[in-house]
Amino acid sequence: MADDAAFGGPAAHCHRLRVRYAETDQMGVAHHAAYVVWLEEARIAWLAARGQSYRELEAGGLLLPVVELSIAYRRPARFDDALTLLTVASQPGPTRLAFATRIERDGVLLAEARVTVAAVDRHGRPQRLPAALAALLSQPPSPAECR
Amino acid sequence: MADDAAFGGPAAHCHRLRVRYAETDQMGVAHHAAYVVWLEEARIAWLAARGQSYRELEAGGLLLPVVELSIAYRRPARFDDALTLLTVASQPGPTRLAFATRIERDGVLLAEARVTVAAVDRHGRPQRLPAALAALLSQPPSPAECR
Amino acid sequence: MADDAAFGGPAAHCHRLRVRYAETDQMGVAHHAAYVVWLEEARIAWLAARGQSYRELEAGGLLLPVVELSIAYRRPARFDDALTLLTVASQPGPTRLAFATRIERDGVLLAEARVTVAAVDRHGRPQRLPAALAALLSQPPSPAECR
Amino acid sequence: MADDAAFGGPAAHCHRLRVRYAETDQMGVAHHAAYVVWLEEARIAWLAARGQSYRELEAGGLLLPVVELSIAYRRPARFDDALTLLTVASQPGPTRLAFATRIERDGVLLAEARVTVAAVDRHGRPQRLPAALAALLSQPPSPAECR
Numbered sequence: 001m002a003d004d005a006a007f008g009g010p011a012a013h014c015h016r017l018r019v020r021y022a023e024t025d026q027m028g029v030a031h032h033a034a035y036v037v038w039l040e041e042a043r044i045a046w047l048a049a050r051g052q053s054y055r056e057l058e059a060g061g062l063l064l065p066v067v068e069l070s071i072a073y074r075r076p077a078r079f080d081d082a083l084t085l086l087t088v089a090s091q092p093g094p095t096r097l098a099f100a101t102r103i104e105r106d107g108v109l110l111a112e113a114r115v116t117v118a119a120v121d122r123h124g125r126p127q128r129l130p131a132a133l134a135a136l137l138s139q140p141p142s143p144a145e146c147r
Numbered sequence: 148m149a150d151d152a153a154f155g156g157p158a159a160h161c162h163r164l165r166v167r168y169a170e171t172d173q174m175g176v177a178h179h180a181a182y183v184v185w186l187e188e189a190r191i192a193w194l195a196a197r198g199q200s201y202r203e204l205e206a207g208g209l210l211l212p213v214v215e216l217s218i219a220y221r222r223p224a225r226f227d228d229a230l231t232l233l234t235v236a237s238q239p240g241p242t243r244l245a246f247a248t249r250i251e252r253d254g255v256l257l258a259e260a261r262v263t264v265a266a267v268d269r270h271g272r273p274q275r276l277p278a279a280l281a282a283l284l285s286q287p288p289s290p291a292e293c294r
Numbered sequence: 295m296a297d298d299a300a301f302g303g304p305a306a307h308c309h310r311l312r313v314r315y316a317e318t319d320q321m322g323v324a325h326h327a328a329y330v331v332w333l334e335e336a337r338i339a340w341l342a343a344r345g346q347s348y349r350e351l352e353a354g355g356l357l358l359p360v361v362e363l364s365i366a367y368r369r370p371a372r373f374d375d376a377l378t379l380l381t382v383a384s385q386p387g388p389t390r391l392a393f394a395t396r397i398e399r400d401g402v403l404l405a406e407a408r409v410t411v412a413a414v415d416r417h418g419r420p421q422r423l424p425a426a427l428a429a430l431l432s433q434p435p436s437p438a439e440c441r
Numbered sequence: 442m443a444d445d446a447a448f449g450g451p452a453a454h455c456h457r458l459r460v461r462y463a464e465t466d467q468m469g470v471a472h473h474a475a476y477v478v479w480l481e482e483a484r485i486a487w488l489a490a491r492g493q494s495y496r497e498l499e500a501g502g503l504l505l506p507v508v509e510l511s512i513a514y515r516r517p518a519r520f521d522d523a524l525t526l527l528t529v530a531s532q533p534g535p536t537r538l539a540f541a542t543r544i545e546r547d548g549v550l551l552a553e554a555r556v557t558v559a560a561v562d563r564h565g566r567p568q569r570l571p572a573a574l575a576a577l578l579s580q581p582p583s584p585a586e587c588r
Contacts, residue, residue, distance in 0.1 A: 021485060021495070022178050022478040026171040026226060026352075032360040033169055033334075036327035037463040044462060044521070054462070055521040058320075066326040070364035076418070079173060080485075080496040124370070168338060168348070169331040173499075179507040180481075183474040184316040191315060191374070201315070202374040205467075213473040217511035223565070227338075227349040271517070316474055318467040320520060325463050373467060 006088040007102055014146030015045040015085045019077050029076035035103065036069065039113050042085040043099050050136040061122055062130065064097065068116040075110045077103070083110070084146065089137055095119050095126045097133075153235040154249050160196055161293030162189040162232045166224050176223035182250065183216065186260050189232040190246050197283040208269055209277065211244065215263040222257045224250070230257070231293065236284055242266050242273045244280075300382040301396050307343055308440030309336040309379045313371050323370035329397065330363065333407050336379040337393050344430040355416055356424065358391065362410040369404045371397070377404070378440065383431055389413050389420045391427075447529040448543050454490055455587030456483040456526040460518050470517035476544065477510065480554050483526040484540050491577040502563055503571065505538065509557040516551045518544070524551070525587065530578055536560050536567045538574075 006012060023034035043064075044054045057064070077083060087101045096118050103111040119127040153159060170181035190211075191201045204211070224230060234248045243265050250258040266274040300306060317328035337358075338348045351358070371377060381395045390412050397405040413421040447453060464475035484505075485495045498505070518524060528542045537559050544552040560568040 020478060021172060021481055022180055024173040025168060026173065026175045027357055027359060028173045029359075031169050032363065033327050033330040036330055037461060040327075040462055053521070063321055065321060065323075065367070065370075067367050068365070069326065069367075071362070073359070073361050073363075076359070080494070167331060168334055174504055174506060176506075179510065180474050180477040183477055184314060187315055187474075200374070210468055212468060212470075212514070212517070214514050215512070216473065216514075218509070220506070220508050220510075223506070227347070315466060316472050319462060320465040320467065320469045322467045327463055 006100070007086045013042070013046045013049055013087045013089075015042040015087065016146055017041060017083055017085070019079050019081045019083065021079055024079045027076075029078055030081075032071070032073060035071055035073075035077075035111055035113065038083070038085060038103065039069075039071075039099070039101055039115055040066075042087050042101055043115065043117070046087050046089060046099065047136070050139050052133065052136060057133075062127060062133075063120050063122065064117040065120060065124075066115055067096070067118045069113070071111055071113040073111050075108065077105065077110050081105050091129065091134055091137055092116065094128050097129065097137075153247070154233045160189070160193045160234045160236075162192040162234065163293055164188060164230055164232070166226050166228045166230065168226055171226045174223075176225055177228075179218070179220060182218055182220070182224075182258055182260065185230070185232060185250065186216075186218075186246070186248055186262055187213075189234050189248055190262065190264070193234050193236060193246065194283070197286050199280065199283060204280075209274060209280075210267050210269065211264040212267060212271075213262055214243070214265045216260070218258055218260040220258050222255065224252065224257050228252050238276065238281060238284055239263065241275050244276065244284075300394070301380045307336070307340045307381045307383075309339040309381065310440055311335060311377055311379070313373050313375045313377065315373055318373045321370075323372055324375075326365070326367060329365055329367070329371075329405055329407065332377070332379060332397070333363075333365075333393070333395055333409055334360075336381050336395055337409065337411070340381050340383060340393065341430070344433050346427065346430060351427075356421060356427075357414050357416065358411040359414060359418075360409055361390070361412045363407070365405055365407040367405050369402065371399065371404050375399050385423065385428055385431055386410065388422050391423065391431075447541070448527045454483070454487045454528045454530075456486040456528065457587055458482060458524055458526070460520050460522045460524065462520055465520045468517075470519055471522075473512070473514060476512055476514070476518075476552055476554065479524070479526060479544065480510075480512075480540070480542055480556055481507075483528050483542055484556065484558070487528050487530060487540065488577070491580050493574065493577060498574075503568060503574075504561050504563065505558040506561060506565075507556055508537070508559045510554070512552055512554040514552050516549065518546065518551050522546050532570065532575055532578055533557065535569050538570065538578075 023030050025031040084104045090098050092098045098116045101113045119129050170177050172178040231251045237245050239245045245263045248260045266276050317324050319325040378398045384392050386392045392410045395407045413423050464471050466472040525545045531539050533539045539557045542554045560570050
């Protein structure tokens with residue numbers, strides 16, 4: 001689903017979170033919709049680690065709604081699990097960003113996902129990705145993350 | 148927690164919903180946060196049954212955020228349960244509406260709740276409840292609901 | 295993403311739901327994770343319309359966790375929108391069911407999705423799809439649905 | 442709603458979290474149901490800070506479902522806000538724990554809540570609170586939390 005080599009490289013962003021009780025379902029595992037929320041948190045952390053607040057981006061009139069999403073669930077995540085989300089970003093087109101994420105627990109792959117967002121203005125009209133935002137793709141993350 | 152007599156009277160609004168799988172947790176019952184969402188759905192249905200769309204209310208600049216909430220959980224609700232929410236509204240002050248709700252399954256009480264909302268404008272400033280909205284309190288619901 | 299012809303045919307299952315306020319986000323539209331929950335509700339309704347309670351399926355020891363999920367978001371859904379989910383099911387393998395769903399509002403396509411579930415026992419071990427369950431795929435839905 | 446002095450004392454537990462995008466609604470603020478999930482996370486962190494994993498508690502057969510919940514919302518929380526949850530626990534009866542929590546942002550009170558949980562076994566039968574669990578109430582939290 002994504003370039004495995006990239007996840008070990010310097011451009012991979014690492015985000016940690018813990019599975020909430022409210023995110024479990026009666027199968028005794030994290031519900032599959034919770035992953036979608038985690039992926040969003042990881043994208044926002046990816047931006048923040050490169051100095052870009054998504055909150056300020058929206059305040060400035062640029063929104064990044066999700067236009068495509070795919071997830072392959074390999075092994076269940078459980079309540080209280082400490083998860084690691086490794087994310088690599090790319091630019092599949094002039095108005096879009098794509099984020100490939102591996103969700104792991106103790107180095108074991110739980111899920112792989114790919115999310116594409118589109119740059120739009122407040123009225124939903126497509127916008128060219130600002131140069132400053134596109135430039136983040138070639139910027140390495142801050143060194144200390146996930147350590 | 149609320150006036151029991153009122154729930155059997157003509158002013159009680161009835162709303163039905165079914166517990167979603169995603170609303171369960173690993174205890175095998177509906178998570179307690181799901182009730183908060185159901186109560187909101189019942190309030191919006193209460194308004195709609197009296198001819199008031201909450202969507203239009205917001206579009207017109209009046210918002211009804213929750214300012215107080217209390218729930219007593221008596222018996223668990225489970226996945227796929229068909230629930231009945233019986234709601235009675237009142238006006239505890241010039242800028243507020245209060246909704247007392249009984250959540251039942253087949254006539255058995257599962258939870259009792261009371262939610263107070265405040266009328267505010269888009270900037271969060273308190274607003275006197277519009278007369279048309281206050282008038283809904285004395286209006287009986289449409290007869291066919293929950294039949 | 296799916297065979298368009300099939301959605302107009304007799305095997306397409308129709309499920310209706312209304313966007314909840316809690317499902318919106320600060321973009322003023324339904325959050326993209328809410329669609330995942332709606333798709334699950336539509337799958338459970340697909341089973342129910344063919345006489346199969348998912349609740350009983352789980353009680354009998356067969357679980358259907360999601361193993362793959364993809365969604366293409368075309369146009370935003372908004373609070374209080376009455377949505378129609380048209381679902382066609384297929385069997386991509388001996389242990390799996392796939393559900394292709396179109397989410398529409400007043401005949402306008404909002405999103406397309408494909409969800410694959412795997413039959414497993416309570417310990418997560420893959421199970422052959424029971425014949426009774428596989429037989430549902432060739433069974434037309436009850437005629438009155440979504441009317 | 443709770444003893445203000447206690448929140449400044451040594452027994453107050455501090456938990457930090459950040460408001461997720463998915464937790465916002467179309468009012469542009471955190472939805473009121475999200476607070477219920479945060480309070481649960483804070484209770485689980487309260488236990489963890491005293492050496493008690495809630496995961497292990499459940500694995501051992503003791504569950505702590507919520508039986509009463511009340512929240513007073515004072516000021517809205519917004520996306521990306523870093524929130525502080527200050528929690529003080531008490532034992533209102535032989536089978537119950539109560540958690541009073543202040544939710545703050547930069548020292549400003551956003552909400553006050555009180556949640557009561559009941560000790561039950563896997564079949565929902567009330568259980569006396571184990572002595573080890575009750576003893577946590579008089580134990581100070583680990584010193585470094587929230588610093």
